[in-house]
Amino acid sequence: xxxxxxxxxxxxxxxxxxxxxxxxxxxxxxxxxxxxxxxxxxxxxxxxxxxxxxxxxxxxxxxxxxxxxxxxxxxxxxxxxxxxxxxxxxxxxxxxxxxxxxxxxxxxxxxxxxxxxxxxxxxxxxxxxxxxxxxxxxxxxxxxxxxxxxxxxxxxxxxxxxxxxxxxxxxxxxxxxxxxxxxxxxxxxxxxxxxxxxxxxxxxxxxxxxxxxxxxxxxxxxx
Amino acid sequence: xxxxxxxxxxxxxxxxxxxxxxxxxxxxxxxxxxxxxxxxxxxxxxxxxxxxxxxxxxxxxxxxxxxxxxxxxxxxxxxxxxxxxxxxxxxxxxxxxxxxxxxxxxxxxxxxxxxxxxxxxxxxxxxxxxxxxxxxxxxxxxxxxxxxxxxxxxxxxxxxxxxxxxxxxxxxxxxxxxxxxxxxxxxxxxxxxxxxxxxxxxxxxxxxxxxxxxxxxxxxxxx
DNA sequence: ATAAAAAAATGAGCGCACTCATTTTTTATG
DNA sequence: CATAAAAAATGAGTGCGCTCATTTTTTTAT
Numbered sequence: 073x074x075x076x077x078x079x080x081x082x083x084x085x086x087x088x089x090x091x092x093x094x095x096x097x098x099x100x101x102x103x104x105x106x107x108x109x110x111x112x113x114x115x116x117x118x119x120x121x122x123x124x125x126x127x128x129x130x131x132x133x134x135x136x137x138x139x140x141x142x143x144x145x146x147x148x149x150x151x152x153x154x155x156x157x158x159x160x161x162x163x164x165x166x167x168x169x170x171x172x173x174x175x176x177x178x179x180x181x182x183x184x185x186x187x188x189x190x191x192x193x194x195x196x197x198x199x200x201x202x203x204x205x206x207x208x209x210x211x212x213x214x215x216x217x218x219x220x221x222x223x224x225x226x227x228x229x230x231x232x233x234x235x236x237x238x239x240x241x242x243x244x245x246x247x248x249x250x251x252x253x254x255x256x257x258x259x260x261x262x263x264x265x266x267x268x269x270x271x272x273x274x275x276x277x278x279x280x281x282x283x284x285x286x287x288x289x290x291x292x293x294x295x
Numbered sequence: 296x297x298x299x300x301x302x303x304x305x306x307x308x309x310x311x312x313x314x315x316x317x318x319x320x321x322x323x324x325x326x327x328x329x330x331x332x333x334x335x336x337x338x339x340x341x342x343x344x345x346x347x348x349x350x351x352x353x354x355x356x357x358x359x360x361x362x363x364x365x366x367x368x369x370x371x372x373x374x375x376x377x378x379x380x381x382x383x384x385x386x387x388x389x390x391x392x393x394x395x396x397x398x399x400x401x402x403x404x405x406x407x408x409x410x411x412x413x414x415x416x417x418x419x420x421x422x423x424x425x426x427x428x429x430x431x432x433x434x435x436x437x438x439x440x441x442x443x444x445x446x447x448x449x450x451x452x453x454x455x456x457x458x459x460x461x462x463x464x465x466x467x468x469x470x471x472x473x474x475x476x477x478x479x480x481x482x483x484x485x486x487x488x489x490x491x492x493x494x495x496x497x498x499x500x501x502x503x504x505x506x507x508x509x510x511x512x513x514x515x516x517x518x
Numbered sequence: 519a520t521a522a523a524a525a526a527a528t529g530a531g532c533g534c535a536c537t538c539a540t541t542t543t544t545t546a547t548g
Numbered sequence: 549c550a551t552a553a554a555a556a557a558t559g560a561g562t563g564c565g566c567t568c569a570t571t572t573t574t575t576t577a578t
Contacts, residue, residue, distance in 0.1 A: 090544090091556085116535060126558045131536065189420070196476055197416040204480060231503040239498040246473040246495070247466055253419055257427060272469070275462040279502010280454040313574095314526085339565060349528045354566065 098123045098133050103144040111141060111190040135203075138194050142203055145191045149210050152180045157217045166225040167273050173218065174248045174269060181252070182262060189256035196253075215241045231277065240276075247272045321346045321356050326367040334364060334413040358426075361417050365426055368414045372433050375403045380440045389448040390496050396441065397471045397492060404475070405485060412479035419476075438464045454500065463499075470495045 101122035105114040116137050120130045134140040156176030160169050181188035195207050218241035225231045248269060255265040324345035328337040339360050343353045357363040379399030383392050404411035418430050441464035448454045471492060478488040 115533085127535095128537075128559060129557050132556070137535065193416075193420040196419065197412070197480070201481070204482065208482065234501070235503040236494075236498060239494050240503075242473075242491075243466070243470055243495050243499045246469040250465075250469040250472055257420065258424070259427065259431065268465075271459075271462050272466050275459060275502075276466045276499050277502055278457065279498075279500055280458040280463075281501065338563085350565095351529060351567075352527050355526070360565065 094123070094125065094129075095133055098125070098130065098140075099144050099147065102140045106141065106144065106187055107184055110186055111137075116140075135200055138198060139200060139203060141191055142194050142198060142207070146206060146210065150213070152177065153210070153213055153217070156180075160221065162224075166221060166230055167270065167277055169221050169225075170218065170244055170273050170277075171266070171270055173214075173221070174244075175266065177214075177248075178252065178255070178262070178265065181256065185256055185258075192252060192256055196249075211245070215245060218244055243276050244273060247276060317346070317348065317352075318356050321348070321353065321363075322367050322370065325363045329364065329367065329410055329413075330407055333409055334360075339363075358423055361421060362423060362426060364414055365417050365421060365430070369429060369433065373436070375400065376433070376436055376440070379403075383444065385447075389444060389453055390493065390500055392444050392448075393441065393467055393496050393500075394489070394493055396437075396444070397467075398489065400437075400471075401475065401478070401485070401488065404479065408479055408481075415475060415479055419472075434468070438468060441467055466499050467496060470499060 098119065102114075102119045105119055105122060108114075109118075116130055117127050119140070120127045123130070130140075134143055156173050159176075160172050164172070181192070198204055198207070215238070219237040222231070222235065222237040222240050226233050226235070226237070251260070251265050251269050251272070254260045255262060260268070321342065325337075325342045328342055328345060332341075339353055340350050342363070343350045346353075353363075357366055379396050382399075383395050387395070404415075421427055421430070438461070442460040445454070445458065445460040445463050449456050449458070449460070474483070474488050474492050474495070477483045478485060483491065
């Protein structure tokens, strides 16, 4: 309207700022509606309206409704992970530490199990390669943290050094992730999740050396 | 038309037979089209037409398009599992045996990776509780087989008896299942799948006793 | 055989996620 | 400020999975 040839803010330019602001509104509206009505029951039209944009505009900011769900949650995940690792009891046995970490993640999902289910489904099977790469990044963070705990357990001689922390971390995460799916699918309840997670983690951490020092994996003949 | 008051076949009655025959045609058509065009690109209308029924009739036989995919695959799964366990080398180390079993399952999925991905997604997250229970049944079969292998390994003293076969089987399956997802998502290739599966299974089987006989998990003080 | 009841099949219609030709807004240029 | 070019937003349109009131077929009872 009036003369403002360069009203642009300090750094990012007016256009960019509008886009960021719009993006923020979209994710806020999506998160609010997903939580209030559930993922399936929320329409993209509703989200668009709540964000004050047209239906089609939504898809300039997210590639699909599922993508939107990932965007909403991924924003929060780093904080959740940090929190889960923050208060790990330094002196506790490894399995207790793992229960603390995975339990912390589960506590977050427990806030809205149905929605967490939809989120984890996208974590595991989102169509978008690019987005899955970002997911992998988050998973890597968790894994690095777990591997660190394993390394510390080795240093304090709770477990032996023959265990590769990276591989072991992947194993423990696999155990967590499958049970998480079972729980979010309501195939088991939260108590079952905790109980079975502990059992399986104990099994995985302990494993089994050969029963005698010399038998080893070489004993493969007939009984 | 003419008088056949009780033309019904030996046992199941005419109606029931028609339904079974129609069901067969539907699953055959669905399987054929899914494999030829992919899951997403196949429409339920196409399947209905190929099966010689109306669009709406399809949903009297399957609750959703995803359900149809599960029905198609579940039919085959028992055979695939039997085959995977059939030729397990009886004398090989446990990890090799596990690789044989999980590799056998992976070989089957390798026939059509894209479709297998859609199938496994439904295995993990299908909306239908009833159907997921059936899936659980199949998983239980795999687990029992793996647990049997573990038990045999214990009996031939390859591994120790302190390992609970059921729990360990769940751990190994978790490891397999997560890597399967990674592979079908094309985050890793088949070679990577095999290589990492082996590493992680070895890690899980071996685990880690405490490094010295007396240290145990009790050593939790300061370094 | 006929009528009544039950089961199964039909397909037009609905709501939804997503696309894309067009319009509006913003930036760059003389 | 005027104009051209680029970017962003719009919303009517499309195709799809799925539903459900209606029709057709099959079974049961008389």
